[in-house]
Amino acid sequence: MIKILTIIGARPQIIKAAAVSRAIRNKFKNKINEVVVHTGQHYDNNMSQVFFDEMNIPKPCYNLNVGSDTHGKQTAAMLAGTEKILLKEKPKCILTYGDTNSTLASAVAATKLHIPVVHIEAGLRSFNKKMPEEINRITCDHASTLLFSPTLTGIKNLINEGFNPNNKPPFTIDNPKFFHCGDVMYDNTLYFAGVAEKKISILKKNNLRQNQYILATIHRDNNTDIPERLCAIFGAMNKISKHENIDIIIPLHPRTSKLMKKNLSAEIYDSIKNNKHIKIIPPVSFLEMLILEKHSKLIMTDSGGVQKESFFLKKPCIILRSETEWKELVEAGTCIVTDANEKNILNAYKYFKSAKKLKYPDIFGDGKAAEFICKEIIKAFS
Ligand code: UD1
Ligand code: UDP
Secondary structure (H helix, E strand, C coil), X not given: CEEEEEEECCHHHHHHHHHHHHHHHHHCCCCEEEEXXXXXXXXXXXXXXXXXXXXXXCCCCEECCCCCCCXXXXXXXXXXXXXXXXXXXXXXXXXXXXXXXXXXXXHHHHHHCCCCEEEECCCCCCCCCCCHHHHHHHHHHHCCCEEEXXXXXXXXXXXXXXXXXXXXXXXXXXXXXXXXXXXXHHHHHHXXXXXHHHHXXXXXHCCCCCCCEEEEECCCHHHHCCHHHHHHHHHHHHHHHHHHCCEEEEECCHHHHHHHHHHCCHHHHHHHHCCCCEEEXXXXXXXXXXXXXXXXXXXXXXXXXXXXXXXXXXXXXXXXXXXXXXXXXXXXXXXXXXXXXXXXXXXXXXXXXXCCCCCCCCCCCCCCHHHHHHHHHHHHHC
């Protein structure tokens, strides 16, 4: 039996972990013993617990309860807390996801104790080191022994950074192995798409008509914290909703909720508040989110995960950032990068309104990425 420690903390990591936990439970429970650690980076019920309940993720054995703080303090608390648990649990490896501060802390803590790191969602790059996530993902990749990349672009990035495709076992931090394996988020979308229909009432609850509303999410720090950027995004949404007579539903991240009043101009803030088409609601559960995505006309987002889900569910998407790690989506022509620029956002909306049928090629695997990952973990650490 291989003991692995899964370390998660932020909403998207909890969601991604559901896929691997499900694969372990269904296919590998005699081979892998998973111990879940929650750093407590996200802690509101609708940012954390709701996913454990809805997606059947094992209850964390530990919760570090680090909460919110500056990057340094938050990461330091996670590092110290994770180290303690690693010393006690002595796992064969740790499993970490994506690019958050929880990812960074867990990778550094494990590496210093010579415990191998398995990184899921490896190789993604924005080539923008001002993004905290870029530093986190690069550091984690270079501290990892097994790296699982969802895309071929990710594989190319790793090779460009010196990772050797010809490494042979036994794999170590100095002799790492990378794999192109598909996306665990795609596994989840396929698995939960049918089940999600039981949450269809989210549409009625918000007076939304199928295929006649826009879904938007905003939480990226440079969008929430820079007033001009936040104003450009909300300004564009205000215009589109009014000119096109279309509803925009925004399940709003707590970071953004807390900064709206401070960082929006009084004019835009009041206009948004009085705009009956703009429906700002608290974060929703994963199944509710799948319903909102699936029945939308178009998605606008600065989220990495929501960009991809737009593609899985065949919806056009406006990316409210200056670049994306998910290059394939832009190349396929189903996503347009507009940055936080009002004019670009309006133009992208117009383009998609009259665009011919968009094509969504199969580039995120076969829905079995998590199984593949478990098999490779067993091979490497048995
Ligand atoms: C983090 C990740 C980001 C990821 C996002 C997913 C880092 C550096 N960033 O950003 O990559 O895309 O999660 O959602 O790790 N807050 C609450 N309740 C919560 C959690 C947060 O109110 O349960 C508020 C707090 O005011 C906090 C702010 O949101 O200061 C930001 O939270 P934090 O976890 O630091 O970063 P995110 O913006 O969520
Ligand atoms: N999500 C959710 N409820 C919401 C908003 C997002 O369940 O109210 C899900 C979304 O479907 C996706 C994931 O959260 O699976 C994306 O996380 P987030 O946008 O917080 O972070 P990112 O992917 O940008 O790191």
